[in-house]
Amino acid sequence: MPKIVDHEKQRKKVAEATWRVIQKMGLDQASVRNVADEAGLSVGSMRHYFTTHSELLSYAMKMVSDRVGNRITNIAFSGDLLTDIPLLVDEILPTDEEKRLEMEVWFAFVVKSLSDKDLAKHRMEVDDELRTVFIKIMNGLTTANLALPDLDIEVEIERFYALIDGLAVHAVLRPEKVTTDIMRRAVRKHLLSICRPAPASG
Amino acid sequence: MPKIVDHEKQRKKVAEATWRVIQKMGLDQASVRNVADEAGLSVGSMRHYFTTHSELLSYAMKMVSDRVGNRITNIAFSGDLLTDIPLLVDEILPTDEEKRLEMEVWFAFVVKSLSDKDLAKHRMEVDDELRTVFIKIMNGLTTANLALPDLDIEVEIERFYALIDGLAVHAVLRPEKVTTDIMRRAVRKHLLSICRPAPASG
Numbered sequence: 001m002p003k004i005v006d007h008e009k010q011r012k013k014v015a016e017a018t019w020r021v022i023q024k025m026g027l028d029q030a031s032v033r034n035v036a037d038e039a040g041l042s043v044g045s046m047r048h049y050f051t052t053h054s055e056l057l058s059y060a061m062k063m064v065s066d067r068v069g070n071r072i073t074n075i076a077f078s079g080d081l082l083t084d085i086p087l088l089v090d091e092i093l094p095t096d097e098e099k100r101l102e103m104e105v106w107f108a109f110v111v112k113s114l115s116d117k118d119l120a121k122h123r124m125e126v127d128d129e130l131r132t133v134f135i136k137i138m139n140g141l142t143t144a145n146l147a148l149p150d151l152d153i154e155v156e157i158e159r160f161y162a163l164i165d166g167l168a169v170h171a172v173l174r175p176e177k178v179t180t181d182i183m184r185r186a187v188r189k190h191l192l193s194i195c196r197p198a199p200a201s202g
Numbered sequence: 203m204p205k206i207v208d209h210e211k212q213r214k215k216v217a218e219a220t221w222r223v224i225q226k227m228g229l230d231q232a233s234v235r236n237v238a239d240e241a242g243l244s245v246g247s248m249r250h251y252f253t254t255h256s257e258l259l260s261y262a263m264k265m266v267s268d269r270v271g272n273r274i275t276n277i278a279f280s281g282d283l284l285t286d287i288p289l290l291v292d293e294i295l296p297t298d299e300e301k302r303l304e305m306e307v308w309f310a311f312v313v314k315s316l317s318d319k320d321l322a323k324h325r326m327e328v329d330d331e332l333r334t335v336f337i338k339i340m341n342g343l344t345t346a347n348l349a350l351p352d353l354d355i356e357v358e359i360e361r362f363y364a365l366i367d368g369l370a371v372h373a374v375l376r377p378e379k380v381t382t383d384i385m386r387r388a389v390r391k392h393l394l395s396i397c398r399p400a401p402a403s404g
Binding site: 158 | 225226227228229230231306309310312313314316317318325326329333354356357358360361363364365366367368369371372374375376379380384387388391392395
């Protein structure tokens, strides 16, 4: 048992080293040699963890989406959608340095997936999962009678999802312009704009 | 004169061949040899058109943004913002096959620009120009008294711009899900959602 645990731990370390190489030099430089150097391992020992270069890249890509998924699973939801939806979206958006690195690496994989079938398969699975998240958001708002009446739900699902991916791209490319604060204000504004006005309190 | 024209024409042809190589094999495969093969030229003759590989890539990247810019310049605007804004945005979004190829190539350059200073400079110039387009859109709507009162303009500029880039990414990655029709409906809905309700006619 401990050996298996160590083995998996080591694979994660190697995948993290892959991320750093991608961030510093680009995905086309994430060779077995460069990753081994970054991880402080010999090129020879790399084959204990990954049989092929392609397996290493698939694993490193999947580790990004797994982390996002785990964070979402661990959110302590309040039950109030107008509080919970921003919390959920916050785990997808690059709202801190760690998530920014993940997103930057993810974009590199996404672009490579356009000419790599193995990576494309995983990219589409993740896209399907995220699309389902936004379908659930819109359905939840509608069921709770919070959404504006007469919304074109198909358009609203895409509009919310595209906004989030657009913010994520911008935050990676221009972090000084698209700050965490701007992203959060945009999400909140968007959410309010598709919901009925709150009843006046008091 | 004719010689200069031919020379520029040939450079464009080589840049277009570069786009096709990027689309088929990825940017890391856009070597001088592969581009020469795709363009039907000898590797030796490539140096008549581009001195270095880096110059070729910069030119091919700039040709994408130049085409978008030219299309926008050539729009016959009506003067009615609610008609003209969708027309303008349509020239940025991948609403046909040609624009989809451009956008796919652009993403590849954008990701490469994260680890390439020359490409990063151009990417940021284009980002500044596009951001200015959305600043002008929001200012235009406000001046024409079409925008809702009390909008947080800084957030609305980013929200519109991020929506457009998000739609563009999605349309390249999932063209069967994010169709031209969905993109146009999302843009129209977004525009209406930041504007005052139209006065009832009649």
